[in-house]
Amino acid sequence: MSDLISPSVSIPETAKDDPRLAHWLNNNSDSVQTVLVGFPSDEGVRRNGGRPGASKAPSEIREQLYKMTPSAEYYDPFVTLLEGCEDAGDIEVTGNLETDQERLGDTIAEFLEQGVVPIILGGGHETAFGHFLGYAKAEKRTSIFNLDAHSDVRPLKEDKAHSGSPFRQALEHKSGCGETYLVSGLQPHSVSQSHLDFIKEQGGHYKFRDETNITAISGLFHQHESEQLMVTFDMDAVDQSQAPGVSAPCTNGLPADLWLTAAYMAGRNEKVTSFDLSEVNPEYDRDNQTTKLAALTIWHFLLGLSQR
Template structure:
């Protein structure tokens, strides 16, 4: 636990008959060894800066936790949800140094440890450079995986002057020397924001992409099963959501996905037994409006947990 900074989020004080998720996360901090699910933050946006985006995503883990901690367990599926919460712990944030490559290795080391124990890590980014650190966990644990990304962009850009950034994580994963990135699947991409060379790269590596107008729950569910890997690493980039519903992101998206499709996708990811890890990236509290985007991000985690509770 020495590589984590403990979460510094206030727990909403409520009556005994009105428990919130924060109560479970607080009570389970000392029982990480028995957890089946862990939350961890990656407060980095150096990759966004390198990619020419607007910074601020480093503040996202705290903002998401603030909203998530206030939420209640599902009343419709109360018992399985609570049983999952009993085995869910928030381990805090990975310590970041400002050196992106070193910080991604730190995240990878943490994720690898959880994967080796059969624990499902839920990572709160951070810029989308989070995803490559996330993938490094599979490489370090020597576990092959397919990768699913719900995003407005493909994020397979080449490195810039030899340096990684928030637009390069999946190129890095597919080209990684470990060979652990078996295939790449992406939904929600905007045709006006994607270069043909990026689509060619995905096809050349046996991947698949779906444009925003073709992205519906049937297509996403199909991609969840359109691979032969034993595992599926899932990453959600908040800039896929329409900016009217998610204004606080690093790259706001006109004509993005509706929030209900986004949330249902998170729920299906949680239910899918092949999904072994999840990250949510690119929330930018500095540009948020009334915490709207942080609330949607927290509700995304809530839906993923609901899906996990029904496995």
Template sequence: MLNPPTIAAPKTDKDDPRLGGWLRSEVENPKVVIIGFPSDEGVRRNGGRVGAAQAPDEIRKALYHMTPDAEETKLFTQLLEHAMDIGNVQVKGELADDQEALADITASYVEQGTIPIILGGGHETAYGHFLGYAKAELETAIFNLDAHTDVRPLKDGKPHSGSPFRQALKYPDGWAESYLVAGLQPHVVAKAHVEFIQKEGGSVLFRDETNITSISGFFHQHSSDRLMVTFDMDVVDQSQAPGVSAPCTNGLPVDLWLTAAYLAGRNEQVTSFDLSEFNPKYDRDGQTAKLAALTIWHFLLGLSQR
């Protein structure tokens, strides 16, 4: 069901340690686990440009070479002692089945209180991520940082990268308690989709409403016991994130994006995280890969300070 990472840990010494030296495939009492979901079949179905399936190991290449935080080294390394990277889900191209496979793995960790960090893949990753909660029979709120609502109907009855949150909100038994999406670009969002979210009890924040105050307020004010967080890289301005499935003109600045990842890590209610829509095929000098890895680094930094 899982393929081990193909990225070798960098050679380091005690004076220059790197994250790849800590991220083993098995540890006792894990607090955090990295899982790759190399799928972009949902992007293809949604009419996007494919290539995100290559993302998980490209993110690892950059992440493994990063160091623990130089200012909070002790806390960061204490977390890394209980972190592992178990590799990639063996996707087969049948998206619904692949999402079920991701869900089975995710459920096993959220049940025991380990925090999964899922490296997508297209944003179809988010539905497999959510299904993990449904399989574990755990209610969760959902926070999505994204230029798009991703609540489109299925296409010919099939899921895709634009449908995960409609699927979650309509899932039987109501495991999705609420849905907030921030960073929306008003010129690529249908009014009907906004109304659907609001009808389902969710909330939206458009690009100009999305700032540290609004994001921090949500992380500290929502009433759910659990919060599933999903970051879609297409919300970042394309000058800073050219390698994505759907580049964004006038997207969010990098400092806001990274601070949001840190705040998610710090928040006690956040029980899982995924990063989606990085597309190495269209990257420039590894710029987006490094940003994706730095996003995971900031989330880990926040986790280490809980």
């Protein structure tokens, strides 16, 4: 994994009677089943006219995740999962978005081929196309589920990818590996009708914010025939009172409890083979509120994985 570099993050001390996730994530496992990968890129956000700063998110999310404990309620299965989980580090980002997405794709493809579940810490939502390229490079067809305030199927800008184009790119990719696109949490005032038409033309499905509940999310998780499901969460779907540190704050977003339950459900779904979390922007956070929620999102996804 020559494109991966060790994350620059402080590792908390862990006592034997009070271990934290850092204890497992920073130990090399003999049999890796789940792996964290950072993608510290926000060039796509910059190209899309958003607020840069998401490149700092992977290290900030790790800071919070490392401090967390295994589930006290489901301790044994959670620890069993953690024993096969490690932090592989960050993709070495060059600033050339297309090159960086290819690098992420190479790394994710290798994990998918090994049957390892990668958890990707973005970065802007350009992370999702690099994530998808892992499937294309591994020649694995997948449906894509996105929890987001925006559809992110915009055309390229001057033939360049950006944070608003990843799912159009995936659906139109020459590999044909993007089978179905499922998106929930959409804000009616932030989505173009032409983009919704594109999703329908591609055989996809969408839900608006006021339609997004546990039943709807569960339905979308199963509204496909693919053997695999790539899941991507954009933090700007969450209400800005609970997630102020994002690239595009949402004044009427989803509540954090629904968001966390959705992450748990994704982890528990046996068809989910990868997960990414994008658009956290520490530059605009308040008392680490958003990075803590992001870390807790990963924790809930891990909890779900531990209960498969």
